[in-house]
Amino acid sequence: RSFNALGTHKAMHQAIKLAIWAALLTGTSCLAPIPSCNGTACTTMQCIAQNVELAAGGSFNCSSAVPCHSLLCSVSDGEELSLIVLECNQPTAVRLVNRYSGEIQFNHTFTTDSEIVNLAVNGTNVILNVTIQHLKRGTTLGLQIDAAIPGQGTVTFIPYSEIPIDKFSCSCSSGTPCVPFIPLGDDAITLPRVSDGASGPITLPFDFPFGEGDHSPGTVYVTTDGYFSVGNLTINSDPHLFSNDSSFDGIVAPFWANADPSKAGSVSYQIFTPENGSEFLEKTRILIESREGIPSLDGGWMLVAEWHQVPQFGATNMATNTFQGILFKLKNFNDAYAVFTYHCGDTSGMQWSGNATIGWKSGSSWRNHLLSGGPNASSIACDNYPSVGEWSNMVYSLVAVEPCPGQFGCANGVCAPFSVVCDGQGNCYDGSDESGCSSTPTSIPPTETPSVCSGTACATMQCIIQYIESHFQSLFACSTAVPCVNVLCSAGDGSSFDLTILECKQPAAVRVVTRNTESVVLFNHTLSHSEIVTVPLGIDYMLNVIIQHLNGGTILGLQMNIIDSDPNPDPDVTLVPHSEFPLDTSSCFSDATCKAMESIARSAEAASDGLTCFTSPPCSEIDCAVDTGEKLQFVVLKCNDPPAIQLLLRDENNVLVYDQTFTESGFATFATGGSVKILNVTVTHGDNAIGVQIDVFIPDEQTGYQTFVPYTSIPIDTSSCSQDATCKAMESIARFADAASDGLTCFTSPSCSEVDCAIDTGEKLQFVVLKCSNPPALRLLLENQDNALVYNQTFTESGFATFATGGVQKILNITLTHGDKTMGVQIDVLDTGEQTGYQTFVPYTSIPIDTSSCSQSEGPNRLILAVALPLGVALVLVLVVLVVLISVLLYKRRKRGEFRFQPMSTFADTDE
Numbered sequence: 023r024s025f026n027a028l029g030t031h032k033a034m035h036q037a038i039k040l041a042i043w044a045a046l047l048t049g050t051s052c053l054a055p056i057p058s059c060n061g062t063a064c065t066t067m068q069c070i071a072q073n074v075e076l077a078a079g080g081s082f083n084c085s086s087a088v089p090c091h092s093l094l095c096s097v098s099d100g101e102e103l104s105l106i107v108l109e110c111n112q113p114t115a116v117r118l119v120n121r122y123s124g125e126i127q128f129n130h131t132f133t134t135d136s137e138i139v140n141l142a143v144n145g146t147n148v149i150l151n152v153t154i155q156h157l158k159r160g161t162t163l164g165l166q167i168d169a170a171i172p173g174q175g176t177v178t179f180i181p182y183s184e185i186p187i188d189k190f191s192c193s194c195s196s197g198t199p200c201v202p203f204i205p206l207g208d209d210a211i212t213l214p215r216v217s218d219g220a221s222g223p224i225t226l227p228f229d230f231p232f233g234e235g236d237h238s239p240g241t242v243y244v245t246t247d248g249y250f251s252v253g254n255l256t257i258n259s260d261p262h263l264f265s266n267d268s269s270f271d272g273i274v275a276p277f278w279a280n281a282d283p284s285k286a287g288s289v290s291y292q293i294f295t296p297e298n299g300s301e302f303l304e305k306t307r308i309l310i311e312s313r314e315g316i317p318s319l320d321g322g323w324m325l326v327a328e329w330h331q332v333p334q335f336g337a338t339n340m341a342t343n344t345f346q347g348i349l350f351k352l353k354n355f356n357d358a359y360a361v362f363t364y365h366c367g368d369t370s371g372m373q374w375s376g377n378a379t380i381g382w383k384s385g386s387s388w389r390n391h392l393l394s395g396g397p398n399a400s401s402i403a404c405d406n407y408p409s410v411g412e413w414s415n416m417v418y419s420l421v422a423v424e425p426c427p428g429q430f431g432c433a434n435g436v437c438a439p440f441s442v443v444c445d446g447q448g449n450c451y452d453g454s455d456e457s458g459c460s461s462t463p464t465s466i467p468p469t470e471t472p473s474v475c476s477g478t479a480c481a482t483m484q485c486i487i488q489y490i491e492s493h494f495q496s497l498f499a500c501s502t503a504v505p506c507v508n509v510l511c512s513a514g515d516g517s518s519f520d521l522t523i524l525e526c527k528q529p530a531a532v533r534v535v536t537r538n539t540e541s542v543v544l545f546n547h548t549l550s551h552s553e554i555v556t557v558p559l560g561i562d563y564m565l566n567v568i569i570q571h572l573n574g575g576t577i578l579g580l581q582m583n584i585i586d587s588d589p590n591p592d593p594d595v596t597l598v599p600h601s602e603f604p605l606d607t608s609s610c611f612s613d614a615t616c617k618a619m620e621s622i623a624r625s626a627e628a629a630s631d632g633l634t635c636f637t638s639p640p641c642s643e644i645d646c647a648v649d650t651g652e653k654l655q656f657v658v659l660k661c662n663d664p665p666a667i668q669l670l671l672r673d674e675n676n677v678l679v680y681d682q683t684f685t686e687s688g689f690a691t692f693a694t695g696g697s698v699k700i701l702n703v704t705v706t707h708g709d710n711a712i713g714v715q716i717d718v719f720i721p722d723e724q725t726g727y728q729t730f731v732p733y734t735s736i737p738i739d740t741s742s743c744s745q746d747a748t749c750k751a752m753e754s755i756a757r758f759a760d761a762a763s764d765g766l767t768c769f770t771s772p773s774c775s776e777v778d779c780a781i782d783t784g785e786k787l788q789f790v791v792l793k794c795s796n797p798p799a800l801r802l803l804l805e806n807q808d809n810a811l812v813y814n815q816t817f818t819e820s821g822f823a824t825f826a827t828g829g830v831q832k833i834l835n836i837t838l839t840h841g842d843k844t845m846g847v848q849i850d851v852l853d854t855g856e857q858t859g860y861q862t863f864v865p866y867t868s869i870p871i872d873t874s875s876c877s878q879s880e881g882p883n884r885l886i887l888a889v890a891l892p893l894g895v896a897l898v899l900v901l902v903v904l905v906v907l908i909s910v911l912l913y914k915r916r917k918r919g920e921f922r923f924q925p926m927s928t929f930a931d932t933d934e
Contacts, residue, residue, distance in 0.1 A: 059183035064090035066185050070105075071095075073181055089188075104761075105180075107163060109187050113156050114163050119761045125862050129761045136676035146171060150179070153676060160330070161205040163187050199312040200413045201363055203346055204302045204326050210292040217282040217335055218259050219246040219289075227295065227323055228351050231358050232272070232420050233384020242349065244291045244327045246283050248378065249275035250347060259335065260499070261379035264388035265432070272384055274420070276327075276347035276362040279378035280335040287332035287342055295323045302326075306350055310359050313417040322353030334374045338620075340636040340645065341373035349420075362416040377501040382418055389418055475601040479523075480506035482601050489599050505606070515539050519557070521598070523578060524548065525605045526614070529571050530578045554585070565597065578603045616641035618736045622656070622714070629718075629730045632695075650674065650695040658712065658736060659683065661743035665712045667705055697722050701730065711735045749774035751869045755789065755847070758864050762851075765828075783807070783828040791845070791869060792816065794876035798845045800838060830855040834863070844868045 059069035071084035071093055084095040093105040104119040120128035128141050136153045148169055155164030163185045170176035213221050221244040230240025232252050243251040247259045252272040259280040262270050283289055294302050331342040348361040365371035381389045432454045443455045475485035486509055487500040500511040510520040516539035524531040531550035536557055538544055544558045549567050557563045563584055570579030582598035623635035623644050632649035646654040651674035659666040664685055671680035671692050680692040690701040699718055706713035716731040756768035756777045765782035779787040784807035792799040797818055804813035804825050813825040823834040831854045839846035849864040
């Protein structure tokens with residue numbers, strides 16, 4: 023207060039703050055070791071607040087309020103630091119926001135295991151290392167933040183903290199009943215991490231009525247392959263369509279597929295009763311009531327199993343699936359239900375298909391959940407089921423049912439109309455609809471010409487599978503998976519053959535591969551034209567493979583006949599009926615990129631013991647796990663100019679220790695497993711491609727340079743780079759809007775042309791970029807709680823928008839600028855209810871504008887309309903004026919007698 027000059031006062035204040043930071047970061051403060059923070063959400067957040075205040079030397083004042091998802095720290099000079107735990111993100115994330123005088127200086131969301139960012143504090147660059155762990159099947163978030171000023175050391179800013187995550191409270195949209203993932207507690211039992219495993223017998227607390235059986239008391243097993251086994255334990259990793267086959271009975275399958283938790287993930291279960299899970303029981307009860315239409319159910323207990331981030335058996339990529347299954351028993355009624363839960367709209371839910379079976383079977387009662395790909399569930403997407411927001415629930419009543427109500431039930435589980443029974447055609451593909459008919463065969467004779475298999479790729483492949491399995495029941499069991507370009511048929515002795523449609527070859531081709539009982543390849547041949555080949559499979563078969571390129575090359579015709587080579591040949595037997603595959607070449611360029619990256623991954627694995635590498639679409643990076651716990655990553659930066667290769671290394675604690683980008687050849691030096699490696703990275707640039715070769719030298723071994731990755735040309739598709747930049751700009755706008763306004767949750771549309779914001783009052787705010795407008799424009803729309811549009815205004819230049827949300831009037835000052843293929847946007851908001859002046863809602867953001875997809879005629883038409891419309895209006899006005907003048911003149915002349923109407927005969931005799 024004794025300083026007269028305000029500037030001197032601010033300078034001293036800043037100097038004191040920096041001194042505190044310096045003392046903290048150089049370790050000169052006499053602080054006791056900071057303990058871990060854990061407990062409830064509120065006690066954990068309060069512990070974090072106390073440690074931040076202590077670490078900042080009293081210059082921070084931090085607080086948190088119920089439900090304790092966020093921490094707000096105020097600094098005496100008007101600076102604010104906010105930490106927000108985003109529980110409903112998938113996976114859970116942490117957002118860090120720094121404001122100065124109400125304006126956002128820093129806003130970043132952390133979802134990865136560890137990330138390093140730069141944050142300016144009073145003009146000084148502070149480096150934060152934010153470490154995140156997803157623990158206890160996603161019910162706990164591990165968080166630690168370390169801070170450093172370059173050259174002055176590091177210190178723990180937020181100690182290691184375990185924050186409880188309540189994803190069950192994440193709302194279902196529109197008030198429609200749904201059940202999110204139920205958090206399993208410390209009492210949950212986790213199965214051993216093995217493939218084809220199961221729990222011990224689980225004795226249920228009540229009798230469990232299931233289908234035609236009544237298991238008293240109920241005994242259930244949870245398997246690692248995505249299903250419950252009720253009564254007797256059944257373990258089988260090969261999913262089967264439910265039918266009257268007695269080999270598979272007592273199964274409830276949320277996602278029966280060949281999973282492998284021995285590689286990653288976990289399988290756990292827990293029983294909930296009113297004593298330990300009343301909230302979960304009530305929400306599940308309400309869901310079942312709404313779906314089954316049965317009022318006043320009374321929930322008693324439920325068994326919940328979770329398959330958490332489990333990969334597919336034998337997969338070489340990192341795709342995993344997470345889903346839950348619930349067995350629900352009514353308290354006062356002899357009814358039971360199954361609920362299957364999946365998470366939609368993100369990459370942490372269902373990532374692989376695996377030709378799964380979904381449904382249940384008990385005796386002669388069963389239900390198969392049929393998707394568009396065929397009788398087996400070939401994909402999980404929320405469009406296929408009733409979904410609410412980000413959650414999808416299937417509900418089944420587990421009572422004895424007729425498998426095909428109103429239809430004929432085929433022996434293989436497929437339903438068919440009664441009109442096709444005994445019509446002489448094997449519509450079930452297994453002949454069961456013709457069995458017992460007086461004058462018709464029991465199945466389609468193999469020598470008959472089969473019907474054409476066509477439709478979508480999946481429908482065509484399923485048709486082939488059903489044909490092969492029904493005609494060669496004693497030989498093969500077949501399967502396919504999205505995108506349905508391959509069918510694998512296994513024989514009972516362990517041998518197999520598979521067919522693959524090679525869409526990206528020119529012309530399209532078919533690859534035939536056979537393997538013996540030891541999985542050794544016996545035959546591998548690619549055919550693009552009709553050909554007769556000899557295929558070894560137990561015995562040698564002669565196959566007449568007929569290939570046709572139809573409809574301008576967009577459809578591949580295929581038929582395969584087995585030729586009898588005996589002296590007295592029988593008619594040829596059809597192995598694959600005439601089939602017409604639709605060819606989808608849209609992803610071929612991407613496929614070439616994936617093949618190149620997969621080749622690099624396999625070469626790296628082969629060249630180095632203890633290295634396991636993965637890549638997955640869109641194949642822009644390769645992730646390698648080192649057996650010492652370190653992680654090596656190769657990233658292709660296709661949108662760089664020129665394209666580049668980024669090399670990153672993280673240590674055992676997920677701390678980034680090496681990061682270098684190569685736009686040209688160079689060397690990389692780092693240590694893994696305590697041993698120094700020198701990499702000679704060769705980079706070349708071609709037409710839509712980047713060439714890479716990596717040779718490695720290990721000084722400790724003195725063996726000279728060894729090839730780590732042989733020269734590989736990686737196709738580069740930059741067509742989406744402009745769109746990527748647009749998406750980043752729109753995502754930035756969405757995140758700023760999120761951070762600037764409590765109660766606002768914003769998302770960017772897939773096309774990145776709009777930002778949609780849900781307000782906690784039930785209203786919806788939308789920002790739309792009209793790139794094809796001339797000039798480009800910004801449209802602002804507001805819908806009320808009833809989805810009625812209450813505000814709609816388009817801005818081609820700066821202006822103001824005034825409307826009310828939550829009963830409070832807002833005034834938005836929208837600033838628009840137009841540049842070369844860009845539009846600049848800034849939005850400041852005045853909340854009339856708070857009287858705090860204008861606050862920045864969206865800071866200035868430059869949005870790339872790509873008009874290449876706009877109609878060519880749009881510009882000229884708009885120009886013609888712009889000229890013609892005012893000219894037309896002017897012409898109409900002139901005509902109206904002329905009519906009025908003429909009418910007035912005629913009226914005056916008539917008044918003076920200068921003009922009067924006369925008979926036509928008069929005009930004939932005058933000069934009038």
